[in-house]
Amino acid sequence: MGQLNRYLLKRAITAIGGLIFFALAVLLLERLLRIFEIVSASTRPAGDATQMVVNLLPHYLGIAIPMALMLGTIMTIDRFSRSSEMTSALGSGISLFHMTKPFLLIAIIMMGFTVFIEGYLQPLGRYGYRDVVHSVKQQSFAAILREGKFTTVGEHTFYVGTNNKGSGIGPIFIYEKLDNGGLRITSAAQGDLIVRGGSGQPVLQLASGDGFRISQQRTISGQLSFTSSAMAGMISSQNFRARGEDERELTSGELFQNRNGTVFTNLSVQVNNSALHLRFARAYLLLLLPFIAVPFGINYGRNPSSAGLFIGVVSLLTLQKSLEFGQSLGAKGVIAPWVGIWPLMALVTVIAFLIYRNSAFKMGQPPLATISVMLSDAVKDIRKALYSLLPFSGPSNRTGTP
Numbered sequence: 001m002g003q004l005n006r007y008l009l010k011r012a013i014t015a016i017g018g019l020i021f022f023a024l025a026v027l028l029l030e031r032l033l034r035i036f037e038i039v040s041a042s043t044r045p046a047g048d049a050t051q052m053v054v055n056l057l058p059h060y061l062g063i064a065i066p067m068a069l070m071l072g073t074i075m076t077i078d079r080f081s082r083s084s085e086m087t088s089a090l091g092s093g094i095s096l097f098h099m100t101k102p103f104l105l106i107a108i109i110m111m112g113f114t115v116f117i118e119g120y121l122q123p124l125g126r127y128g129y130r131d132v133v134h135s136v137k138q139q140s141f142a143a144i145l146r147e148g149k150f151t152t153v154g155e156h157t158f159y160v161g162t163n164n165k166g167s168g169i170g171p172i173f174i175y176e177k178l179d180n181g182g183l184r185i186t187s188a189a190q191g192d193l194i195v196r197g198g199s200g201q202p203v204l205q206l207a208s209g210d211g212f213r214i215s216q217q218r219t220i221s222g223q224l225s226f227t228s229s230a231m232a233g234m235i236s237s238q239n240f241r242a243r244g245e246d247e248r249e250l251t252s253g254e255l256f257q258n259r260n261g262t263v264f265t266n267l268s269v270q271v272n273n274s275a276l277h278l279r280f281a282r283a284y285l286l287l288l289l290p291f292i293a294v295p296f297g298i299n300y301g302r303n304p305s306s307a308g309l310f311i312g313v314v315s316l317l318t319l320q321k322s323l324e325f326g327q328s329l330g331a332k333g334v335i336a337p338w339v340g341i342w343p344l345m346a347l348v349t350v351i352a353f354l355i356y357r358n359s360a361f362k363m364g365q366p367p368l369a370t371i372s373v374m375l376s377d378a379v380k381d382i383r384k385a386l387y388s389l390l391p392f393s394g395p396s397n398r399t400g401t402p
Helices: 003-039 047-084 085-091 096-139 252-257 270-295 309-333 343-362 367-389
Strands: 151-153 156-159 172-177 181-195 202-214 220-232
Touching: 003 047, 047 085, 047 096, 047 270, 047 309, 085 096, 096 252, 096 270, 096 343, 151 252, 172 202, 181 270, 252 270, 270 309, 270 343
Parallel strands: none
Antiparallel strands: 151 156, 156 172, 172 181, 181 202, 202 220
């Protein structure tokens, strides 16, 4: 690798790496608000929040990598072009394809990384995130018992006093609506919250308390004093389901094994194969991005344009949403799973080839300049058409001075 390619590679890695970290920070910041809301009901909020963030990283990396590769390449070429370094390189006989090699190398590495992330880490991380959320909901009994506050969950209302000096909590007041229209009231001087190790079910152990029922006719019955009691079953004690209910929880290898619907019978063949085609298409897209981004980053002339970043973002988002739409049509069985993905990728391949060929081999105007000229001509044509429709646009018949 020549000195110029090493120089471009270093600048590209800096730009793309910084954009990946920035995108991850922005995406996680939005999700952290929901994570904090969930773990507020957990017995160990810091640990559960950390697990959720770690499990979400592969998902957000899959979003950040294509965008960072596109924008980082455009930014690097744009700076290289604005400083006249590209003009000097082209003048010394170095081709644009030679200058594209560092970005193509990064794209190949990222493609392999994306195959691993979306094919293995992302499905396991998605399932792990849902498992942690389920575990937090199992333990949300602890969040109910907040000192000095009434908290209502379903048919139960809890109140925990603040004057207990022991290791437990209390005094405790529990108000419960029964199915027959009656009420059950329980009070205890002290309580302790434990979580069963096998099932993860929360259990509230009460000590030195009283309990009684009030019928629908407002009569008291079933009064009972107890030294110790336990309250369980407020929250489902079932363990989280097995992985594989959602195709997004399956690795690419599992999707490939299930392409005939024989391994995971709960998934339809269309849903399974559409998800598999979409993952491969996203990885293949990374190979095309350098051939699109490099021409969009080229700027010649005295008035360089920064529209390449905007066009790159809009184009990539449009393509991503189009792929998801095609995948949804294939999943519903409207079209074959591959029809919603690969014809679009073939079209993108042709467009990338034409754009790059015009800039690298025919030395034509950069795409931004071409688009600018086309937009300028379109605006002129619209103005002429509107002007011709105006009543005073023709020759003036007025005589004399006003």
